Amino acid sequence: MIEPDFSSEFFEFLKGKKENGVKVVAFIAHDNIPEEMLDASGFFPLRMMFAGNDELMDASHDYLPPSTCAFTQSCIGLFSTKYPQYRFLELIDYFIVSNHCVSDICGSEIISKYFNVLRMNFYLPYTKNKNSLKYFKLELMDFKNQLEKIKNEKIKDDNLIESIRKYNNLKKKLLELNELRILGSKKVRIMQKALLYGPSFYNELSQFIENNKDNQEINTSKKNVILTGCSVFINDNLIDIIEEGGGNIVFFDTWIGSHYYSQVFEEKFLNSIQNPYEILIERFKRNILSDHSVPNFLENKISQIIELNNNFKKKTNGKSLGVINHIIKFCDHFSMLSTYFKENLQKYGIQVLNLERDYSRANKGQLSTRIEAFLEMMA
Amino acid sequence: MSLYADEIIRFSSVLKMSYNLIAGREELKRMKTREKKHLISVALPFSDLVYGFPNLVPVFPIRMHVFKISKYLSLMGSSASLFGWDNISKFLGYVKNMGIKEINKIIDQIIDDVIQTLNEKYNEMFDIGVERGISSDFCFALKTLVGMYVTKSKNVSANINYSIRCSAWNKYLESLKAINSNVKQIWLDIPPRNIGNALELLTDNLSDVINQLENLSGNSYNQSTMREHFRISNQIREDYKAILYEIGTSDFYPCNPATFSEILALLSVSFQDYNSNAKRYAENIHQMVNEMKERIRKGIGMDVSKMPIIMITPMFGGWEPQTHEIIYELGGRAIYADWDVLRALDDIPISNNSDPIKAYAKFLFNITENGVGCDNNVLTSSYIRVAEKLNADGIIFNQLFGCHSISNCYSMLKEKTRKNLDIPAIALTFNRIGENIEQVKTRLGAFMEMLN
Numbered sequence: 001m002i003e004p005d006f007s008s009e010f011f012e013f014l015k016g017k018k019e020n021g022v023k024v025v026a027f028i029a030h031d032n033i034p035e036e037m038l039d040a041s042g043f044f045p046l047r048m049m050f051a052g053n054d055e056l057m058d059a060s061h062d063y064l065p066p067s068t069c070a071f072t073q074s075c076i077g078l079f080s081t082k083y084p085q086y087r088f089l090e091l092i093d094y095f096i097v098s099n100h101c102v103s104d105i106c107g108s109e110i111i112s113k114y115f116n117v118l119r120m121n122f123y124l125p126y127t128k129n130k131n132s133l134k135y136f137k138l139e140l141m142d143f144k145n146q147l148e149k150i151k152n153e154k155i156k157d158d159n160l161i162e163s164i165r166k167y168n169n170l171k172k173k174l175l176e177l178n179e180l181r182i183l184g185s186k187k188v189r190i191m192q193k194a195l196l197y198g199p200s201f202y203n204e205l206s207q208f209i210e211n212n213k214d215n216q217e218i219n220t221s222k223k224n225v226i227l228t229g230c231s232v233f234i235n236d237n238l239i240d241i242i243e244e245g246g247g248n249i250v251f252f253d254t255w256i257g258s259h260y261y262s263q264v265f266e267e268k269f270l271n272s273i274q275n276p277y278e279i280l281i282e283r284f285k286r287n288i289l290s291d292h293s294v295p296n297f298l299e300n301k302i303s304q305i306i307e308l309n310n311n312f313k314k315k316t317n318g319k320s321l322g323v324i325n326h327i328i329k330f331c332d333h334f335s336m337l338s339t340y341f342k343e344n345l346q347k348y349g350i351q352v353l354n355l356e357r358d359y360s361r362a363n364k365g366q367l368s369t370r371i372e373a374f375l376e377m378m379a
Numbered sequence: 380m381s382l383y384a385d386e387i388i389r390f391s392s393v394l395k396m397s398y399n400l401i402a403g404r405e406e407l408k409r410m411k412t413r414e415k416k417h418l419i420s421v422a423l424p425f426s427d428l429v430y431g432f433p434n435l436v437p438v439f440p441i442r443m444h445v446f447k448i449s450k451y452l453s454l455m456g457s458s459a460s461l462f463g464w465d466n467i468s469k470f471l472g473y474v475k476n477m478g479i480k481e482i483n484k485i486i487d488q489i490i491d492d493v494i495q496t497l498n499e500k501y502n503e504m505f506d507i508g509v510e511r512g513i514s515s516d517f518c519f520a521l522k523t524l525v526g527m528y529v530t531k532s533k534n535v536s537a538n539i540n541y542s543i544r545c546s547a548w549n550k551y552l553e554s555l556k557a558i559n560s561n562v563k564q565i566w567l568d569i570p571p572r573n574i575g576n577a578l579e580l581l582t583d584n585l586s587d588v589i590n591q592l593e594n595l596s597g598n599s600y601n602q603s604t605m606r607e608h609f610r611i612s613n614q615i616r617e618d619y620k621a622i623l624y625e626i627g628t629s630d631f632y633p634c635n636p637a638t639f640s641e642i643l644a645l646l647s648v649s650f651q652d653y654n655s656n657a658k659r660y661a662e663n664i665h666q667m668v669n670e671m672k673e674r675i676r677k678g679i680g681m682d683v684s685k686m687p688i689i690m691i692t693p694m695f696g697g698w699e700p701q702t703h704e705i706i707y708e709l710g711g712r713a714i715y716a717d718w719d720v721l722r723a724l725d726d727i728p729i730s731n732n733s734d735p736i737k738a739y740a741k742f743l744f745n746i747t748e749n750g751v752g753c754d755n756n757v758l759t760s761s762y763i764r765v766a767e768k769l770n771a772d773g774i775i776f777n778q779l780f781g782c783h784s785i786s787n788c789y790s791m792l793k794e795k796t797r798k799n800l801d802i803p804a805i806a807l808t809f810n811r812i813g814e815n816i817e818q819v820k821t822r823l824g825a826f827m828e829m830l831n
Contacts, residue, residue, distance in 0.1 A: 063790050067781050097754060099571055101546035102784045109754045123571035126542040126549055131580045132568055138575040294553045295566055330516055332783060336550035339512030340557035
């Protein structure tokens with residue numbers, strides 16, 4: 001469960017938005033939703049990025065079978081249980097049904113249908129070619145129409161460009177955060193907050209980076225690892241377990257992490273494009289590391305990790321990174337490819353732990369044991 | 380005695396289709412090695428485009444396997460090539476009527492073997508899939524498909540990959556090149572919704588698939604060939620629907636209801652590649668309709684007017700094959716109509732002048748938008764639509780373990796069933812063939828009590 005202070009702070013934040021006429025649009029937190037369009041048309045984009053627990057997962061079983069992705073189960077559970085700590089969810093006006101994965105479709109549809117949240121649609125093509133980009137544009141235009149219909153006013157290009165810049169600046173700052181040599185747990189908590197609050201968190205983020213520039217920790221006894229696969233959501237203790245086991249996450253290769261901040265645009269590019277929707281299309285095109293895409297996601301992901309490892313080796317006199325592939329139970333995307341992912345990286349001498357788990361408390365001991373064993377094995 | 384065997388020998392069309400399903404390996408081998416044709420791996424009802432090229436052969440990969448076929452069935456196949464299936468069927472029927480015990484036993488065994496060997500093979504593929512590394516959390520269909528691909532992809536030149544809303548399916552398709560990098564992967568991205576000019580984009584994507592098939596085939600794409608195939612496949616669909624809705628909903632069946640369910644199960648599997656020869660398959664299924672109608676006309680078969688119709692769905696991704704037999708024993712008749720739920724039995728809207736590719740794009744969009752659906756609301760409405768068409772008295776929802784796409788919507792379906800049809804529904808869980816039969820029996824017993 002999230003901390004009461006965090007909860008009430010965020011509740012007040014959202015309430016403030018609502019009092020100013022801003023409507024809240026929630027979505028399963030994937031990396032292809034054009035949040036800038038929401039921002040530009042006066043909506044607040046709220047990512048569903050809260051970790052689950054046994055009660056939340058159980059509460060979803062009235063709607064979907066238990067063999068559903070544990071994260072989706074928990075998202076539904078949050079609406080079903082109505083925990084006071086999550087009362088800010090009551091402020092949601094719309095929920096986007098999207099097809100990042102089929103659990104995204106089903107979970108979002110259920111939240112919208114059974115918990116009286118109005119529905120929006122935003123679907124994605126699976127491949128990345130000229131026609132899928134054209135299709136993505138159709139979806140953007142359809143989304144634009146949905147937003148404009150609700151607001152009864154057109155989204156101005158200038159407003160959209162301004163929003164793109166705001167989010168771009170936030171991402172640039174997150175890139176700076178990524179460079180800090182601080183514990184992964186500290187880093188991820190700030191990232192999570194930045195993604196939750198959006199650009200209004202920019203100053204706090206800058207301050208954090210400023211404060212920590214001179215406090216960078218170099219703990220040589222920790223085993224450095226990349227976290228890839230599924231995101232670590234707010235209030236998940238996975239990173240703490242990794243750190244307790246002697247590891248440290250140096251790179252978050254997940255939605256909450258590089259998938260988000262690596263989507264940054266250069267100023268030159270932003271200045272060269274007149275039509276802001278072209279920028280969003282370009283971003284979709286560049287997002288080849290998104291787990292949604294086929295058929296080259298696996299290849300791209302492996303190349304990226306090899307490159308990250310090579311760079312790390314150069315900096316550390318040949319030390320290799322380990323890879324923890326975090327698979328939330330019943331996640332189609334990461335689970336299906338996990339065997340091949342591991343096999344391929346092992347060929348390059350990179351050790352991989354395919355760590356599958358759900359949010360049940362009973363798992364904690366097993367998770368610790370597996371992580372500790374993996375970290376011990378790392379050279 | 381097998382219910383299936385007792386009846387099916389009288390249908391030469393069914394015998395033929397069964398034989399082609401499990402004894403296709405030699406034929407496929409001949410096509411590949413002697414006739415130099417390319418085998419193209421397909422799954423789900425997406426084989427049509429391949430038929431646009433005479434030297435490309437669509438195959439549902441399990442058919443490349445060696446099945447334990449009884450020597451009698453082999454013999455029957457050989458004899459059929461000399462005397463024709465009709466004569467074999469008549470002869471077997473005659474022998475059966477003579478009541479010669481030993482021969483009867485052999486005939487029963489032959490047909491029993493077909494079903495058993497197919498189920499055994501599916502389970503074997505399941506195990507191979509898991510051994511190769513697919514997580515046991517995925518559905519039966521994907522595990523068996525991985526097993527099929529691991530064992531038989533060496534024989535195929537290409538695999539046709541259609542993106543659909545099931546993310547596990549899409550990622551399974553992506554994983555195929557990691558299993559065998561020598562097989563060409565031909566992708567068709569079906570846009571999730573038909574908005575704006577999405578139909579044009581899909582048509583363009585289909586043209587790209589055609590180009591890739593042309594390269595593989597070495598022959599140019601020909602509209603007439605494609606159009607001709609679509610006509611054949613539409614005829615197959617018409618006959619399939621006639622079996623489902625004309626025969627399936629009638630008060631008199633041409634065989635006992637368990638046999639009828641077996642035939643529907645056979646059609647469900649074989650529809651995926653039309654047994655690699657659409658023309659033959661079309662003739663077969665047409666003959667099947669005629670044979671059924673003829674038997675009904677002659678009063679050969681069974682009065683089923685008092686037996687409630689139970690729609691079992693979805694089963695194409697794996698189900699317990701004993702279900703329909705149990706239902707029959709409990710006084711009901713089971714119907715499998717998945718391909719119509721998914722709108723794969725709707726016509727490809729082809730005419731003499733229309734562009735076949737555009738027609739196929741419309742067909743695929745209809746599946747995406749109105750069958751599989753962009754969400755469970757559409758999908759569950761499609762389940763209801765088919766249950767209504769079948770005049771179903773009850774729905775058994777097959778909750779396939781690990782399926783996150785089409786068999787996870789039972790709650791929504793139940794609600795709609797109550798509201799729109801007012802018939803009972805239950806869910807059965809399925810993981811692997813033969814794993815849970817006692818529980819299935821108990822649940823079905825309780826369910827059928829509500830209906831009788």
